[in-house]
Amino acid sequence: MTELMIHARAPFDFAATAKFLRFTEAETIDLFDGNVYRRLCHINNHLRLISVKACGTRARPALAVRLIPAATDGDAESSLILDAAVGIVQRVFSVDHHLKGFQAQVAADPVLSKLETAHRGLHLPRWPSLFETLVISILSQQISTVVAMTLKRRVVESFGERLELDGQTFFAFPRPGALANTDAENLRALGISRAKAASIIELARATVNGSINADKLAGEDNETVIRTLSDLRGVGRWTAEWALMLYFGRTDVFPAGDLAVRGVLAKYYDAVANSRERDLREFAQKRWGQWASYATIYILAGLRAGTINLRSERVVSSTAAGSSPRRSAGK
């Protein structure tokens, strides 16, 4: 069986990166068993299961990529598909990001350097397409991630193509065309709000007709991408910023409107305890600069792992025994 190797830059923690965007057991599309990452993808109009696992050494990490059905040696079409699959894996695991720069950036920041140590090697995990990225972010707006993943699973099972392999059913994320021509009621029936249903359908149509072009946007700067994506119904700054990270792989983005991120800054950074969104953004850009996206995901990773939390007081204050407690989250 043909297997391709992709080399990555150390530090690189394959499992942490694979897990970051996949927090529920009920995942039907983005599969990770702790060892092998698998996802069914449309590649050059073929359905293929991409299978990835870590190999190499700590100093020279690498990924091994396989396709099922397997590529046929010497077949030109198979070769194209394999190359495309490698491109997807490179994107999903941000193998080109060099985290030494992030380490240097946060060395003097007590909170982030602790998080960097705790989660060392976590790369920015990304989605294979801009369409999928935006649909997931729209579904995630305001509601808990668990609910959002439930809704995503229903969308995938209703509109995604499937492939049976060894008695197991694999789903691909729906292509834009599958959602562009559906009625909003079909999404409403899955528990999606009226506004989000309309947003997803409009996004699907914009993707099909080319008015949203991921390849073109890839060459634009952050603010241009944010402006362009924000023209879509249901896409605001928060959603566009996460798309800059989770699809385009920009390392210098800070989603200052994010509820969880705001809570952490309010609790752990006195300087911005009650700041407005644009002040938080300025603070983050100054402090984390080209690595603000990594500061963001390490903060969220820390929250999930319990390295940091939003529940109680940050530390025991030696002098203010009777002082009023700090609010733990922004309003």
Added chain:
DNA sequence: ACCCAGGCATTGG
């Protein structure tokens, strides 16, 4: 039953 969770569009000052 109620409140909240990795927002957004709309409306009104």
Added chain:
DNA sequence: CCAATGCATGGG
């Protein structure tokens, strides 16, 4: 420019 409001589900 800023504040208030409704929206969807599922877990506490």
